[in-house]
Amino acid sequence: MPHDNRPLMQPQPVCNFDQAFEAISSQPQKRITELKSTGGVNFIAEAKTSPDVGKFILLPHDNRIYPCCWGNTNNHMGKEGQRIGQYARPIDEWCQKLLKQKSEL
Numbered sequence: 001m002p003h004d005n006r007p008l009m010q011p012q013p014v015c016n017f018d019q020a021f022e023a024i025s026s027q028p029q030k031r032i033t034e035l036k037s038t039g040g041v042n043f044i045a046e047a048k049t050s051p052d053v054g055k056f057i058l059l060p061h062d063n064r065i066y067p068c069c070w071g072n073t074n075n076h077m078g079k080e081g082q083r084i085g086q087y088a089r090p091i092d093e094w095c096q097k098l099l100k101q102k103s104e105l
Helices: 017-025 085-103
Strands: 031-036 042-050 054-058
Touching: 017 042, 017 054, 017 085, 031 085, 042 085
Parallel strands: none
Antiparallel strands: 031 042, 042 054
């Protein structure tokens, strides 16, 4: 569920956080490497867990997408939050393709 006090991604992601997290977790080393940000920069996304915060998706520059931030352009870290929308969009598109492939099996 996105934070009300942070800008929302438009359009909102099709996959929910759990679907994206599980899709990444199913990959070797729990990571995807063939993604490009909305600005065209290659990046790696990793599914991680922590006893303190639970599940999150680790992005470049130690940015993180938490379940509560999925669907926002920024996460809840700090006053302005870390920018995550440019990473969440390609993760969502990748997740949609993966789910479609699984449904066609």
